[in-house]
Amino acid sequence: MEDKLESGSNLIANIRHEVYGGKVTFKNTSSHKFSEKDISIVTSLVRSNLSSLMMEDTDIRIDLTNASSLGVKTQGEAFTLGTNEHGVVQCGIFLKAKMLRDVLDDSGKADRRAIIELAELIAHELVHCKQYRENWLTVDKYGYSLWKGELQDAKGRYFDDIQYRKRPWEVMAFAAQKSLAKSAIQDLIGQSIISAEEGEYIPKTDAEKAAAALRAIRVAEREKKNGSAGLGFGADIK
Numbered sequence: 001m002e003d004k005l006e007s008g009s010n011l012i013a014n015i016r017h018e019v020y021g022g023k024v025t026f027k028n029t030s031s032h033k034f035s036e037k038d039i040s041i042v043t044s045l046v047r048s049n050l051s052s053l054m055m056e057d058t059d060i061r062i063d064l065t066n067a068s069s070l071g072v073k074t075q076g077e078a079f080t081l082g083t084n085e086h087g088v089v090q091c092g093i094f095l096k097a098k099m100l101r102d103v104l105d106d107s108g109k110a111d112r113r114a115i116i117e118l119a120e121l122i123a124h125e126l127v128h129c130k131q132y133r134e135n136w137l138t139v140d141k142y143g144y145s146l147w148k149g150e151l152q153d154a155k156g157r158y159f160d161d162i163q164y165r166k167r168p169w170e171v172m173a174f175a176a177q178k179s180l181a182k183s184a185i186q187d188l189i190g191q192s193i194i195s196a197e198e199g200e201y202i203p204k205t206d207a208e209k210a211a212a213a214l215r216a217i218r219v220a221e222r223e224k225k226n227g228s229a230g231l232g233f234g235a236d237i238k
């Protein structure tokens with residue numbers, strides 16, 4: 001598994017971060033080169049979430065990908081990598097490289113808004129990793145999603161047929177991402193990776209909330225039109 005994890009991968013500056021009992025590794029298939037500070041930011045965000053989600057023994061692989069690898073609206077996607085030698089599920093997250101590329105400007109200063117978006121995205125996807133790890137979210141041999149062992153909800157609807165945002169695993173991830181991100185950003189500041197000013201966590205204004213709600217409706221409408229969106233567990237949060 002370890003060989004498979006790293007074969008053909010492009011470890012950034014050969015950085016391999018040890019995180020508590022687990023490991024955070026990076027694979028960069030995007031065309032962008034990331035700095036050590038970029039990698040420190042992601043590692044710290046992951047590490048903080050692993051602690052909050054009580055999954056410090058879980059290995060996480062971060063795949064930084066070009067936009068074309070994920071759906072247009074999808075900024076991230078979680079996937080499982082089987083279990084490690086200790087029997088703990090390993091998880092990977094595809095992150096659209098742009099999400100990280102936008103964080104630091106040329107002088108290495110972090111953009112507050114971009115940090116928040118990245119932190120919420122990572123938190124969202126790590127909630128899905130938690131769901132894989134606890135076997136809450138599984139896929140049967142036919143490719144159907146099961147939530148806590150069930151194919152259908154109490155109303156007899158297949159989970160895969162429910163609107164993306166209303167699937168139980170998405171409801172959980174969206175509900176948790178803001179508080180997880182907030183605490184992870186506080187850790188970034190605490191570790192002096194970014195300044196308090198760079199990491200000031202601003203609640204979304206009403207206007208932004210309204211715009212986000214509108215976008216969510218459009219996404220839901222499109223999914224309805226196109227039928228089930230399939231098995232992507234991506235975060236359609238932008």
Ligand SMILES: [Zn+2]
Nearest residue numbers: 173233234235
């Ligand atoms: Zn999701």
